[in-house]
Amino acid sequence: MSADQLPEHPDFLWRNPEPKASYDAVIVGGGGHGLATAYFLAKNHGMTNIAVLEKGWLAGGNMARNTTIIRSNYLWDESAAIYEHALKLWEILPEELEYDFLFSQRGVMNLAHTLGDVRESVRRVGANKLNGVDAEWLDPQQVKELCPILNISDNIRYPVMGATYQPRAGIAKHDHVAWAFARKCDELGVDIIQNCEVTGFVKDGNRVVGVKTNRGTINTEKVGLAAAGHSSVLAEMAGFRLPIQSHPLQALVSELHEPVHPTVVMSNHVHVYVSQAHKGELVMGAGVDSYNGYGQRGSFHVIEHQMAAAVELFPIFARAHVLRTWGGIVDTTMDASPIVGTTPVENMFVNCGWGTGGFKGTPAAGLTFAHTIATGTPHELNRPFSLERFETGALIDEHGAAAVAH
Amino acid sequence: MLLISCPNCGPRDETEFHYGGQAHVAYPENPDALTDREWAEYLFYRDNTKGNFAERWVHSTGCRKWFNMLRDTVTYDIKAVYKMGEPRPDLTSARQDATSPEGASK
Numbered sequence: 001m002s003a004d005q006l007p008e009h010p011d012f013l014w015r016n017p018e019p020k021a022s023y024d025a026v027i028v029g030g031g032g033h034g035l036a037t038a039y040f041l042a043k044n045h046g047m048t049n050i051a052v053l054e055k056g057w058l059a060g061g062n063m064a065r066n067t068t069i070i071r072s073n074y075l076w077d078e079s080a081a082i083y084e085h086a087l088k089l090w091e092i093l094p095e096e097l098e099y100d101f102l103f104s105q106r107g108v109m110n111l112a113h114t115l116g117d118v119r120e121s122v123r124r125v126g127a128n129k130l131n132g133v134d135a136e137w138l139d140p141q142q143v144k145e146l147c148p149i150l151n152i153s154d155n156i157r158y159p160v161m162g163a164t165y166q167p168r169a170g171i172a173k174h175d176h177v178a179w180a181f182a183r184k185c186d187e188l189g190v191d192i193i194q195n196c197e198v199t200g201f202v203k204d205g206n207r208v209v210g211v212k213t214n215r216g217t218i219n220t221e222k223v224g225l226a227a228a229g230h231s232s233v234l235a236e237m238a239g240f241r242l243p244i245q246s247h248p249l250q251a252l253v254s255e256l257h258e259p260v261h262p263t264v265v266m267s268n269h270v271h272v273y274v275s276q277a278h279k280g281e282l283v284m285g286a287g288v289d290s291y292n293g294y295g296q297r298g299s300f301h302v303i304e305h306q307m308a309a310a311v312e313l314f315p316i317f318a319r320a321h322v323l324r325t326w327g328g329i330v331d332t333t334m335d336a337s338p339i340v341g342t343t344p345v346e347n348m349f350v351n352c353g354w355g356t357g358g359f360k361g362t363p364a365a366g367l368t369f370a371h372t373i374a375t376g377t378p379h380e381l382n383r384p385f386s387l388e389r390f391e392t393g394a395l396i397d398e399h400g401a402a403a404v405a406h
Numbered sequence: 407m408l409l410i411s412c413p414n415c416g417p418r419d420e421t422e423f424h425y426g427g428q429a430h431v432a433y434p435e436n437p438d439a440l441t442d443r444e445w446a447e448y449l450f451y452r453d454n455t456k457g458n459f460a461e462r463w464v465h466s467t468g469c470r471k472w473f474n475m476l477r478d479t480v481t482y483d484i485k486a487v488y489k490m491g492e493p494r495p496d497l498t499s500a501r502q503d504a505t506s507p508e509g510a511s512k
Contacts, residue, residue, distance in 0.1 A: 292459060301419075
């Protein structure tokens, strides 16, 4: 698809209101998750006297920095349920939000390079099918048919031994997703307040009753934290801890090319994931930088490593150039699963820990977090993803399990 | 890439090291006596400081020794490198920011 097929850039999709003295609920974080939460609070729960506070500009954090991959082929039942629900929402959201954000279900392949990979992948395909997630196992020839530019020969260090494939997976234009949610939120009466940084919370005993910001104190009945990499900083202000470590996660794009890459390819073993954006850039990412960091940048050897992996798997990329690299701050948990639920502070709720895979979860995060904030109890889909699981031991260990890039 | 001053080997590229997370987290003296909450704190909860952070590194392809480092997690500036068992340096009282170890920069 070429650039002239993109939607025209509209003038104003949302107002820029001054913060009111009080709201029924305040969402901290104006990224995809915060906006989706506000949207579902207004649409599903009739809560329209609410605000989304964003310390910078709308969707300028990880929402602007991810590689836009959407899939639901997770191993465990709890993950498959929430990510598959997200995928089903992705399928209807363009119509519901009346905004074509170019959700392209071009499929996602997760390559296997070792016997261990093959066994894990075949197992995951079985688990996915049992959970109603579309999944198939491809042999190397089938891999080649779907993605002809992939090198499936045995002249590389880790030859492709097959792949899992989820046909309904794909990519979307992340900025447009944010704008689509923001416009609908605004139409429903939600105040989106940019350049509004939270500096503290007002509490009455153990109950949160207000939010201190650089634009004054805002009274509120309820607070929802949706700040990804900065979740720990907010939690500390509120007086509790989160089992989160913030790491830089880098990504890069090449210059524009003719369409050469028809799907999305992920390899955990040689470690790169690649798709081609609608405009034509090759979009690549890999794992986090090992150290904790809030700097929105990482070390160059991480980029070098993923480029080496990409060139080995896609020899055609050897002549492409890196146009731009960047980093975001991802909020990782020990089990590589998110935390969506209540907190030790009354009327304060948290949505965090989506780590390297938050974009795909955006609609489900919004739906379940809104339900949790509005009713005070978790939705069926996010019940397992509570903060308490680190005490009960009921972890959802996608880290060792699966298609999670780590 | 970080340039890290190993206390034993001197300044080397980050790729020679591995990260070990928050420093100064002691194994509980009486694990049996811990509540689930306290055990969870030990296993899963670590500080996630924005700013100066005391952390462990190991010089995997050099002396293979662990050591501690004080690093700003926003600027990535390395403020101090010190040996295992030594207490975290107090930068505020000694104003050591201007005298960080040789080569200990990003």
